[in-house]
Each structure stands twice: as structure tokens, then as C-alpha cells.
Amino acid sequence: MLTDEVIEKAVLLAGRAPSLHNSQPWRWEFNGTSLRLFSVPGRMLPSADPSGREMLISCGITLDHLHAAMAAAGWRTIITRFPEPTRLRHLATVTFRPSPIVTEGERERADAIVRRHSDRLPFAAPTGWAEFETVLRSTFEPEDALLDVLSAEARTSLASASRLASSLRRYDSWYQAELRWWAGHTVAAAGIPRAALISQEEYKRVDIGRKFPTVIGEPRRTEVTADDSAVLVLSTDRDTPQELLRCGEVLSTVLLECTIAGYATCPLSHLTEVPQSRAIVRRLTGRTQLPQVLIRVGNVPESAEDAPPTPRLPLSDILTRS
Numbered sequence: 001m002l003t004d005e006v007i008e009k010a011v012l013l014a015g016r017a018p019s020l021h022n023s024q025p026w027r028w029e030f031n032g033t034s035l036r037l038f039s040v041p042g043r044m045l046p047s048a049d050p051s052g053r054e055m056l057i058s059c060g061i062t063l064d065h066l067h068a069a070m071a072a073a074g075w076r077t078i079i080t081r082f083p084e085p086t087r088l089r090h091l092a093t094v095t096f097r098p099s100p101i102v103t104e105g106e107r108e109r110a111d112a113i114v115r116r117h118s119d120r121l122p123f124a125a126p127t128g129w130a131e132f133e134t135v136l137r138s139t140f141e142p143e144d145a146l147l148d149v150l151s152a153e154a155r156t157s158l159a160s161a162s163r164l165a166s167s168l169r170r171y172d173s174w175y176q177a178e179l180r181w182w183a184g185h186t187v188a189a190a191g192i193p194r195a196a197l198i199s200q201e202e203y204k205r206v207d208i209g210r211k212f213p214t215v216i217g218e219p220r221r222t223e224v225t226a227d228d229s230a231v232l233v234l235s236t237d238r239d240t241p242q243e244l245l246r247c248g249e250v251l252s253t254v255l256l257e258c259t260i261a262g263y264a265t266c267p268l269s270h271l272t273e274v275p276q277s278r279a280i281v282r283r284l285t286g287r288t289q290l291p292q293v294l295i296r297v298g299n300v301p302e303s304a305e306d307a308p309p310t311p312r313l314p315l316s317d318i319l320t321r322s
Helices: 004-014 053-072 104-115 129-137 152-168 173-182 200-204 241-260 275-285
Strands: 026-030 035-039 075-081 090-098 146-149 230-236 264-268 290-298 319-321
Touching (some): 004 319, 035 053, 053 075, 053 090, 053 104, 053 241, 053 290, 090 241, 104 241, 129 146, 129 241, 152 230, 152 275, 230 241, 241 264, 275 290
Parallel strands (some): 026 319
Antiparallel strands (some): 026 035, 035 090, 075 090, 230 290
């Protein structure tokens, strides 16, 4: 029987999904038989994400995380996306049926939700990437999002695009104020805590990272002198809500599969927030489709300390009953 306890645990696990500056712009409603997912525009970041594009991608991640959590609990999910065409805040309705078996892979994916975090420090090159990439591409439908792995030769142009995105926003006081509000402290269990930020020296070793406020401290991961991550790009045909939600679901799959494989990951969205840098990324993919998000993937030293978990909103803030 589908109990409140099963739903609550799954919603909390789905709430571990990454989002822009850990804004967590989602809310669930449970009526005893189905879950409804809603976006929360009040948690949208108007300077970094004025169109709500990243809000929808974030909601797609939590939707796929919920699918993974329920699969590990023994339930299949049936997802109806945008069931009310005139009410686009209602992103999905999820119903359930018992699963005949819980596979080892389903348990691993749910466990990966807890282990995954956005690592802003430099990575070594991902070992065994060619074989893994073949497996990764089999885990989602290309109709939902297109995946490109940028070449090493593209890195210089990508780094230039990242610097351009930062430079164009250097004097944007609204963006800078928003960034500093969300990064470096938590706001009602949202936002990026100080422990998740990096120093200026560490930032210089990651040439394509977002320019966050930096912290002072002993340099970490000094054996990785420069970021040598694989850089993935997810693209869609357009910026429609339907495509953005699906893209978020694919992003969730990519992050969790990478985590299962032992890789560290860090989603990057600042490169697609500014039209000029987004155009550069689009050119680097060689596609006409629109890049939505990039992901750094790589290895970290075995001696690397686990990052403390980023705070998340309490269940009462993300789940209601109707």
C-alpha cells in the first residue's frame, strides 16, 4: 500500500536535487493516490534566471529524483507532464503502481542522490570515460535532450566564454546583490553555505566555473593543479517549458549515473544565462539546438574529504496534502 511515509521519504530524497544557488523552486501536493509537482516562482532568481528557464530545469531534476526514490521503494511512476495546459505552474502529476522487483541499479541510483553534491574544486580527468560515455548515452532518450562532450581543444574557447559571462555581469548590481544574498550563507535552509564556496586560488584552477564570492582558507586539492574535467553539454531544440522540464530530468540521470560510476560532478549554468556566452557554447557543440546546461565530470583524489551536505528545505515547505 502507498503510505504517507513512503511519499514523505521520497519527496525528501527528491529535495536533494541541485538547483540554481540551491533555491529549491518546487512544491509537491499529495492527495493520497497521486503527487502533483508545482514550480514556485517566489524561489526563482530574477537576475540570474529572469525567464524561469533554470527554475524549470531544476524542477525536472527533482521530478527524476522522485522517480528514482520511488523505484528504490518498490513503486513504478507514471508521469503526466503539464496536465493543465493553461496552468503551467502545474508541471506534472505522478501516479504509482507496485513494482514486481527492486533492481540493484535502482537502489544504486537512489543511494547516489545522497552522495552527489556540486563540487566546485578542480577535477582530474575522468578515468574510463570512453566506456562510461557509451553506457551513459543509453540511460535517456535523445528526444529529451542532446548530449555533447566537448573536445579538449574547445576548452580555451569555453574558458573565454566563462570569463565573458562574468565580465558582462561585473557591473550588474542586481545580479551581484542576488548572488551575494544566496551564496555564502543560508536563507531558510536554502542558498549556498560558506563551506561550499572556494578560495580565489582554487577558483583560478577551475577556468570555467561561475564567479562566486570567494572565501579565505588553506588551498584544497592542491595535487590537482588545473581542472581536467570532461565537459558535457545538454541541449534542446527550444526553450519551451516542456523541453526544459525534460532536460532537467536528463540532467538528473546524468548526475546520478556519474555519481554511481565514482565521478565527481558540477553543473554549470552561468555560461547559458548570458546570450553572448551561450552562443559560444552553441558554436562549440556544432549544433543548431540551444545549450541549456553544462556539467563538469572528473575524478577527485581518494584522500579528498566529503563535503558537508548542503541544507535543504524541511518537508513542510515542499510537501502539502490536498
